[in-house]
Amino acid sequence: MIVLGIESSCDETSVAILENDNVKANLISSQHFHKQYGGVIPELSSRAHLQQVIPLIKSAFSATNLELNDIDVISATAGPGLIGALLVGLTFGKSLALSMKKPFVPVNHIEGHIFSGFLMQEKPEYPFLCSVVSGGHTLLLLVKNEFEILRLGTTIDDAIGEAFDKVSKMIGLGYPGGPLIQKYAEQGNEKSYSFPIGKSKNKYDFSYSGLKTAVLREIQNIETTENLSETDKSNIAASFQKAAVEAIMRSVNLALQEFEIKSISLVGGVAANKQLRNEMVLLGKKYKKNVVIPDIEFCGDNAAMIALRGLQYHKAGKTFPLSSNAYPSLPKDSFMVTE
Ligand code: KG4
Ligand code: ZN
Numbered sequence: 001m002i003v004l005g006i007e008s009s010c011d012e013t014s015v016a017i018l019e020n021d022n023v024k025a026n027l028i029s030s031q032h033f034h035k036q037y038g039g040v041i042p043e044l045s046s047r048a049h050l051q052q053v054i055p056l057i058k059s060a061f062s063a064t065n066l067e068l069n070d071i072d073v074i075s076a077t078a079g080p081g082l083i084g085a086l087l088v089g090l091t092f093g094k095s096l097a098l099s100m101k102k103p104f105v106p107v108n109h110i111e112g113h114i115f116s117g118f119l120m121q122e123k124p125e126y127p128f129l130c131s132v133v134s135g136g137h138t139l140l141l142l143v144k145n146e147f148e149i150l151r152l153g154t155t156i157d158d159a160i161g162e163a164f165d166k167v168s169k170m171i172g173l174g175y176p177g178g179p180l181i182q183k184y185a186e187q188g189n190e191k192s193y194s195f196p197i198g199k200s201k202n203k204y205d206f207s208y209s210g211l212k213t214a215v216l217r218e219i220q221n222i223e224t225t226e227n228l229s230e231t232d233k234s235n236i237a238a239s240f241q242k243a244a245v246e247a248i249m250r251s252v253n254l255a256l257q258e259f260e261i262k263s264i265s266l267v268g269g270v271a272a273n274k275q276l277r278n279e280m281v282l283l284g285k286k287y288k289k290n291v292v293i294p295d296i297e298f299c300g301d302n303a304a305m306i307a308l309r310g311l312q313y314h315k316a317g318k319t320f321p322l323s324s325n326a327y328p329s330l331p332k333d334s335f336m337v338t339e
Contacts, residue, residue: 001314002066003073004096005307006053008089009081009109010135011040013052015060016303017071018311021118025060026297026304038175039165046084053092071102075310078106079327080136086326094322105310106324110137112305114149115312117265117292119304124292125262129255131248133276134268135161135176138206140251142259146312153204153251160244161270163208167215167240171233181237182273188231188238193218195243197250204251211243245276249283256287265292271299 007014011031017024029052034040061067076093079086090106097104113132117124124130124143132139138155158166161178168177173184195214198207215236222232252264266280277293284291298304313320 001072001311002070003075003307003311003314004057004060004071004093005107005303005305005310006057006074006076006089006093007109007112007301007303007306008049008053008085009077009079010085010301011045011048012301013049013056013089014301014303014306015053015056016307017060017064017066018304018307020311021308023119023304024066025063026302027056027060027063028297028300028302029056035175038169040082042082042084045082046088049085049088053088068100071100073103073105073310073314074100075105075107075306075313077109077112077306078324079109080329081109081326083326083328086328090326094324098322103314104320104322104324105313105318106320107306107309107313108330109301109306110139110330112309113267114141114143114265115146115309116267116294116298116302116305117263119298119308120292120294122290122292124265125290127259127261128263128265128292129252129259129261130265130267131252131271131280132268133160133248133266133270133273135159135165135270137268138208138248140204140255142255142261143265146316152255153202153206155206155208156200157198157207157209158212160206160208160248161268163212163240163244164270166212167236170216170219171228171236173233173237178270178273181241182275184234184237185241185275186234186238188234188236190238190242192235193239195239197243197247203254206247206251208244208247211240211247215240241273241275245273245279248276249279252280252283256283256289261289263290263292267294267299269300272296
């Protein structure tokens, strides 16, 4: 089976070609120009996707020995994401499917992340615990099989990636914050500040707004007498990262004591974080579970995970009308999470 995947939910245009779960091409064009605005500008994002999608498709085919006619299935992200951005990839995918008379599978972006571990050589085994850590979502899931996912916890306020981005902005490091916070944290002392780890009623839920406010208060404290030094920035970054990572580790640790699972998977943009990756591997060793964390290119937004999820639906015999639309947030009925 040859699958073409298209991802355009936010600020990455990506096109992938898969032969079953084997990635033949996974091209990602990141819209770095948003940096100057401190965040993603939706209209500019849509225009950039429009400019990028056709050249990327051409480059993806040039990178393989395949031609457009070899494609068996076409899939594209339908949501959640920025509506204008989503519409570019989705409409392009649907039009291509219509003209080529091929099946089209609209894919939920979060489901793409959840199953991204299956792009790796060593795959998760069902049932597995999945920690989804991205710019828009923080979820702890029990994945029983391809189409049965139990949501154990979610964030009650900010997502973890959002917290990295906001703290980065507060200390003047820029956007996207995750990699910059990680870089500064490497020079800092994580014990400099004792930032709180968010708690909520459901033991598996997450909260990042208290942590963000505590960081802001500390910055304001320092700035009453002096400007933030590079050392202050590094120490804040390290102490923040420690608390942010600890919240994820605590939830996975608790779930490991309650549920019989075979693997642990860590996915989403924040899964690129070195400290989080290292701690998850250590936890897996402690509980003797295999830990699957995608390579960095498959942690952030990418079309390979969209193509793979599209293939899973197609193989399961699920069909979708070309009238399927884009959606900005998670609709309950298209994300098979039962609480
Ligand atoms: O999954 P993703 O690419 O997009 C969404 O679906 O949201 O995640 C993007 C998020 C951003 O918040 C970015 O700051 C964060 O992932 N991120 C990181 C790292 N690399 C990217 N956060 C922490 N450490 C990193 N190394
Ligand atoms: Zn994502």
